[in-house]
Amino acid sequence: MTEKKYYDPAEDTEFTEPYIDTDEIRVTSGIRFRYFHGAFKNTALKFSFCFPEKKEDFKGRFFQYLSPFPGPDEEMASLGKKGADDMVAFAVSHGAAFVESNMASAQAFANSSDYSQKYRSSACTAMYCRTVAGEKMGYEAHVYGYVYGGSGGAYKTFSCIEQTKVWEGAVPVVPGCPAALPNVIFVRAHALRILRHRMDDIIEAVRAGSLNGIEDHMNEEEKEAFREVTAMGYPPEAWLHFVDGGDGSLTVLAPGLKGADPSYFTDFWEKDGYLGAVPGGSARRDRICIHTTIREICLKSDEDEFALAQKAGLSVGTADDGRNGVASAWKKRMAQADPGHPYLLVDADLGADPYDSGLTVTVESGSQAGKILHIAVIFRGRLYVGPGFMTADGNEVIPQLKAGDRVFLDNSDYIALQTYHRHQVPEAEYHVWDQFRESDGTPKYPQREHLLCYGFAKSGAGSLQEGRPSGKVISMASLADDSAFPWMADWYAGRVKENYGEQADDLYRLWYNEHSFHGYTDPGWTDVVTYLPQLYQALLDVADWAERGIAPSPSTQHEITGGQVHIPENGAGRGGLQPSIDLMANGGKRAEISAGDTVRFRAECELPSGTGKFTGAEFSFDADPSYPVHLQVRTGIPEVHADTELPDENAVYLSADGEHALICGSCRYEKAGTFYAYARIRAQRQGQQDDLFTTVMNISEVRIVVR
DSSP states (O other): OOOOOOBOGGGOSSSOOEEEEEEEEEEETTEEEEEEEEEETTSSOEEEEEEESSGGGOOSEEEEEOOSSOOSSGGGTTTTOOGGGOHHHHHHHTTOEEEEEOTTOSSSSOOSSOTTHHHHHHHHHHHHHHHHHHHTTOOOSOOEEEEEEETHHHHHHHHHHHHBSSOSEEEEESOOOTTTTTHHHHHHHHHHHHHTTSHHHHHHHHSTTOOSOTTTTOOHHHHHHHHHHHHTTOOGGGGGGHHHHTTTTHHHHHHHHHHHOTTHHHHHHHSTTSGGGSTTOHHHHHOOEEEEEEEEEESSOOHHHHHHHHHHSSOOOOOOOSOOOTTTGGGGGSBOOOTTOOEEEESSOOOSSOOOTTOEEEEOSSTTTTOEEEEEEEETTEEEEEOBSSSOOHHHHGGGOOTTOEEEEEOHHHHHHTTGGGGOOOOTTOGGGGGGBOTTSOBSSOOOSSOHHHHHHHHHHSSOOOSOOSSEEEEEEETTOSSSOTHHHHHHHHHHHHHHGGGGGGTEEEEEETTOOSOOSOOOOTTOOOSHHHHHHHHHHHHHHHHHOOOOOOOOOOEEETTEEEOOSSSTTTOSSOOEEEEEETTBSEEEEOTTOEEEEEEEEEOOTTSOEEEEEEEETTOOTTOOEEOEEEESOOOOSSGGGSOSSOEEEEOTTSSEEEEEEEEEOOSOEEEEEEEEEEEETTOOTTOSSSOEEEEEEEEEEEO
């Protein structure tokens, strides 16, 4: 490899004069900490440092969080969190300082042509944290630094650890690759549009114990859309909660894309090779492009009906509170709609099945002419106004509208974007695009002049991923991720391997997590586990790796076929942190019984070697997300040859080393119906029962059919 020139904060001419304007003791989650707030003179860069209150509790390291979309005052976004989401409490309770900045951003998106600002501002903030550790905390030794973030924050994390030598390690989480944005959002939105009437069938087929195939009830168009999104890497398990993800940030990205390639939105509807030009095709069928008039305006609608409207549609996004969630930070840019769920009735006939995603209303007459509103969902002919990006605030516009005002309803651009990925085929190394290549490697569809994905990646991160980290890296990806498809983390691992060969293992780890989605916040669903404990443990492990030479658990063993990542069923040799668990009901994934019968449950569990000990387990026999059946912990795993030999009590039996477990239980089902039962296993590095932050979990599901 050629010698790389790294950015040196000492040579920066922009971020040169940091200062502290707040120094006080605060409390989070019952933990006292010393809070510093400050900024850099003559710049937009602001920051927060949270140190352990006492010098003797500070272990000489800091964890620096990078938000997916910084600004405008993001440096305080992590304050006020509760429970396991409290990253400040995690850091401080583990002897580290917590660092966050707004990356000198006055907006949620790129606010400067100098994309390097992201990692430069972060690096200067990190260096000043070291200064504060010495001058304010009296810590004289070297202070180690570790940078981390998820989604867009993962892009920034890679940029920081590749373009500078400021941090000793990094933990990028649910990462994309240079070709990811906005293509992953396009292909997902296309599939959602085509498959929106097959969601119940898809979910039924994905869940444990189904007798149906996913494509059983699909027509050819629906099969093609499903195969396309799956081959691109969208995990089938992600359909379980498709409503919560919806079209993601497509609404926010759309205006920038139209500015970058305006002719595409005409070509799509007029030129051969584009879906919109196909006579009688789904794009034309779902297109709404109507000039009409307002018939009625309702400023406050019934909340129950609005809830039904949301359930009926896919447009469920709401404005965010400005915080920095991995899966929701983009929402902070959405303009507000009236909290009373206002709606419009128009004179046009929208049909029995209008496609409402991405629909806008442009006012063409009256006092509000020129204003644009975003429609969240159409229900019973009512156009509910919701939050939108670069649209008017419904609080201001809707009360000024009048019956008879002319309006233009349009979702043309939104539909056009949904197959843009077909016309943006990148290099051959991105194999999921092979479905859009002919046998000789040439694209099947007309190609746009420029690949926009690289510009998105660079503007959001500051640089493109190279696979050349300057410090230790543990990357984590979710196998049910609907936004950063799991293969993308493997793509980066491949770049590291290409650059470092056999020495790659001295620098890099990739851990996959089952039953985890894009966001880290625990949604409280029975069938999802948060990856936040793995993230916290990864931060501690990367610190041990960099500071003490203690190598972390090996990368998760995996293979990729058809765009999908597959990992070994058994946890002992799979690598990573998460344990494996395989729940059976009466010996299978589906148990069919009569009302009044008892089902015997059994789950075998294994931890990746050397990652900790099992601490406990729970059952949920009827999909109760609280997992109400807490199991007795027993030492010694009984030898069981058949389900009839299982112990009668609900208990978890642990091996002597704590790395293997057998979960046993039973439940009597009195009523007819279909039930989903779950077992959840817990493990922790030191085997502590009550560790809030680093208790790793996994789940397994079975289906009970009671006749």
